[in-house]
Amino acid sequence: MERRSCGVRHVCTVTLLLISVCPLCCRASWMWLGVTSAGVSEQLGCANLPLSHRQRELCRKKPFLLPSIQNGARLAIAECQSQFRNERWNCSTSEDPSVFGYQLTSGTKETAFIYAVMAAGLVHAVTRSCSLGNLTECGCDARLQGGGSSAEGWHWGGCSDHIQYGTWFSRRFIDSAVKNMSTTRGGYTLLTMNQHNSEAGRQAIDRTMSTDCRCHGVSGSCAVKTCWRTMAAFERVGVYLKERYEHSVQVSDRSRRKTRKKDQRRLHVDKHQLIFFNKSPNYCLEDRRRGVAGTRGRRCNRTSTGPDGCNLLCCGRGYNTHVVRDVQHCECKFVWCCFVHCRRCESMNDMHTCK
Incomplete structure (x- = not known):
C-alpha cells in the first residue's frame, strides 16, 4: 500500500510554504489534515490551513472543533486504505495538498467513495467528541430520555450518540468546500454528485447505528433494561460504504447527455446509493498525470x-x-x-x- 505524507522534512517545508502562501492553489483540500500531524495544523492555525473561505470562517468561529476535523480526516483515510488495500486502486495518498490528486475530481466510483467516507469520518469524529464530553456545544442525545416500553421492561437512558450535531457540522463544513472547488466538468453536475455522495456517507453513520442495553436487577437479573443508541465502529461504516461502492450507479452529465426520456425515467437513484459519472481507469499502469501509481x-x-x-x-x-x-x-x-x-x-x- 502506497501512502505518502509529510514524513520527509523538505517535503513538509515545501508543502507548508505552499499552503501558507496560497491555501487554495493546487486544489488544496481539508483532507490534507488527515495526513499531517496535529502540531503542524495547530501551528498554521485556521487562516493558513488548506480550507475554503467558508471553512476558514467556520474554523475561526469554532476552533475547538479542529482536533475533531483532523481526527475525522485521519479516520476516513485510514479506513479507505484498509478497505482498498487489496485492490488495484489502494486509496494511495500523495504529498500534494489535495491528498488524492486526480481522484478527487475524476468523477469515478473512487471519487464517490472518497467523498462519502470523508463525510462519514467527520460525522463520526465530531459525534464521538460530543459523547465523550469534549465539546461544550453538544453532548449526549437526550431526545429519547424517558421513553421506552414499560411493558417490556426497558427504557431509554445512558448516553445516546448525538449524530444530529455531527451530521449538521459535516454538512456545513464539507458542502461549503465543495461549492468552492474548481472542476473540469463545468461545476454544477460534479458539485451535485459530490454533495450526493457526501450525504450518503453521513447517512451511513445513521444506518449502521445500533441499540445497546444494560440490565439492572437483583442478583444479576434483568428486571429493567436501560438502552441507548450508539454508532458502529468506523470499520463497520467502511464495510457498509464499500458495499455501496460496489453497487454504485453511473449517471449522465446533464450538460452533455442525449438519452431518451424513457431512459431518464427508468433511472432512480436512492439517497443512500453512491453515484459517479465516468468509468474508472484500470489502474494497472502508472499515470503520473492522473495520479495513478500502477500495480508494479x-x-x-x-x-x-x-x-x-x-x-x-x-x-x-x-x-x-x-x-x-x-x-x-x-x-x-x-x-x-x-x-x-x-x-x-x-x-x-x-x-x-x-x-
Whole structure:
C-alpha cells in the first residue's frame, strides 16, 4: 500500500510554504489534515490551513472543533486504505495538498467513495467528541430520555450518540468546500454528485447505528433494561460504504447527455446509493498525470482468485517470486522470577510481487 505524507522534512517545508502562501492553489483540500500531524495544523492555525473561505470562517468561529476535523480526516483515510488495500486502486495518498490528486475530481466510483467516507469520518469524529464530553456545544442525545416500553421492561437512558450535531457540522463544513472547488466538468453536475455522495456517507453513520442495553436487577437479573443508541465502529461504516461502492450507479452529465426520456425515467437513484459519472481507469499502469501509481511492485497472493490475486492485481503481466526469511519469537515461557524466555524461530516464505 502506497501512502505518502509529510514524513520527509523538505517535503513538509515545501508543502507548508505552499499552503501558507496560497491555501487554495493546487486544489488544496481539508483532507490534507488527515495526513499531517496535529502540531503542524495547530501551528498554521485556521487562516493558513488548506480550507475554503467558508471553512476558514467556520474554523475561526469554532476552533475547538479542529482536533475533531483532523481526527475525522485521519479516520476516513485510514479506513479507505484498509478497505482498498487489496485492490488495484489502494486509496494511495500523495504529498500534494489535495491528498488524492486526480481522484478527487475524476468523477469515478473512487471519487464517490472518497467523498462519502470523508463525510462519514467527520460525522463520526465530531459525534464521538460530543459523547465523550469534549465539546461544550453538544453532548449526549437526550431526545429519547424517558421513553421506552414499560411493558417490556426497558427504557431509554445512558448516553445516546448525538449524530444530529455531527451530521449538521459535516454538512456545513464539507458542502461549503465543495461549492468552492474548481472542476473540469463545468461545476454544477460534479458539485451535485459530490454533495450526493457526501450525504450518503453521513447517512451511513445513521444506518449502521445500533441499540445497546444494560440490565439492572437483583442478583444479576434483568428486571429493567436501560438502552441507548450508539454508532458502529468506523470499520463497520467502511464495510457498509464499500458495499455501496460496489453497487454504485453511473449517471449522465446533464450538460452533455442525449438519452431518451424513457431512459431518464427508468433511472432512480436512492439517497443512500453512491453515484459517479465516468468509468474508472484500470489502474494497472502508472499515470503520473492522473495520479495513478500502477500495480508494479505490489505484493499479491498467488493462490487467491479475488482482487488481491496475482492474476488480477498484476493485470496479466505476471509476477516475481522472492524467498524471504521471517524471524519470530516462539515457544515463549515464563521464567520465575520474572522474565519471559523465547526461542528465535526462522521460516522461509515465498513473496510474490507484480511485474
